[in-house]
Amino acid sequence: MNFNDWHGFRYCNTPAFRIEGTRMNAVNCGGPLIRSLFVAGLIATAPMASAAEVLVSQPFKNGGPSYLSDLGGAVNADSFNLSGSANVSAIAWWGTHVDDQQLGGFSVRLAETLDALLDNSSALGGSVSRGDDAVGEDDEPSPDGPRKLHRFQLDLTAPLGSLGGNYYLAIGNETVEWFWATGTEGDLKSFYLDTGNPNLPAAWAEDDTTDMSFEVIGERQTVPEPGILALLGLAGIGGLLARRRRR
CATH class of the missing domain: 2.60.120 (Jelly Rolls)
Structure with missing residues (x-):
């Protein structure tokens, strides 16, 4: 099975901004929130094989x-x-x-x-x-x-x-x-x-x-339905917030 290579994103000259207290800029562009959502997206859009x-x-x-x-x-x-x-x-x-x-x-x-x-x-x-x-x-x-x-x-x-x-x-x-x-x-x-x-x-x-x-x-x-993608995205956000509370 052929898989497309996933390439990282490059953010240049991005103004600093905050999402739920997470600072993101050109240096810190891959914060926990984005990483969580990105991984959730990969899981949700990857083809899933059923039983034979x-x-x-x-x-x-x-x-x-x-x-x-x-x-x-x-x-x-x-x-x-x-x-x-x-x-x-x-x-x-x-x-x-x-x-x-x-x-x-x-x-x-x-x-x-x-x-x-x-x-x-x-x-x-x-x-x-x-x-x-x-x-x-x-x-x-x-x-x-x-x-x-x-x-x-x-x-x-x-x-x-x-x-x-x-x-x-x-x-x-x-x-x-x-x-x-x-x-x-x-x-x-x-x-x-x-x-x-x-x-x-x-x-x-x-x-x-x-x-x-x-x-x-x-x-x-x-491929999971779009609703599953949304649920996984929420799961990523929930995981991030739980991580922040534990700090």
């Missing part, structure tokens, strides 16, 4: 389709919007089973445009885990029956700070054939690209009937 929560949720559709996604020839993506500002700490999704040694083959990519998802620099770093038990199945009509679906989660090495707005997400496994489960509760819009199949478009195509399954997990950032 699911910021965006598109749960898997049990019994629904799942699509091959390897980020090489077959690429599936979805979009989402983060209102306000948030620190994202994890991405979760649902898909077909992979063994423990193949978890490292997952690539989770996040970008502001679809084309940027094709660049390896959009891949997020972190550790991928898989739920031990299947949570559902897809609609694959194979002789062996539908494929079992598991929940996966990427815990980021470092949270992505101050995210807000529209983003695109692509997930695939580059080491094993893996199918990403479709989801629910989205905007019924996802995207796909298959560069290895001449029967499919060589450019991004939009599917306006399907969501992909995923969750975005993190902490929302909030």
Whole structure:
């Protein structure tokens, strides 16, 4: 997260004056009152992070389709919007089973445009885990029956700070054939690209009937209401007066 540097204020040729008996001039321009109010202002206007929560949720559709996604020839993506500002700490999704040694083959990519998802620099770093038990199945009509679906989660090495707005997400496994489960509760819009199949478009195509399954997990950032700033300012004044009484 980027923070603006706070710079001190320079007061030059300031006439002497008094506030509740506190003398302030060019030499003593940072008296206890101003310092108290300044600190209160910093506290009140600094973004505050809430507890970790699911910021965006598109749960898997049990019994629904799942699509091959390897980020090489077959690429599936979805979009989402983060209102306000948030620190994202994890991405979760649902898909077909992979063994423990193949978890490292997952690539989770996040970008502001679809084309940027094709660049390896959009891949997020972190550790991928898989739920031990299947949570559902897809609609694959194979002789062996539908494929079992598991929940996966990427815990980021470092949270992505101050995210807000529209983003695109692509997930695939580059080491094993893996199918990403479709989801629910989205905007019924996802995207796909298959560069290895001449029967499919060589450019991004939009599917306006399907969501992909995923969750975005993190902490929302909030700025206190103006009333809180006023209360903190009063607290600063009260602290100063209490300090003066103790002298």
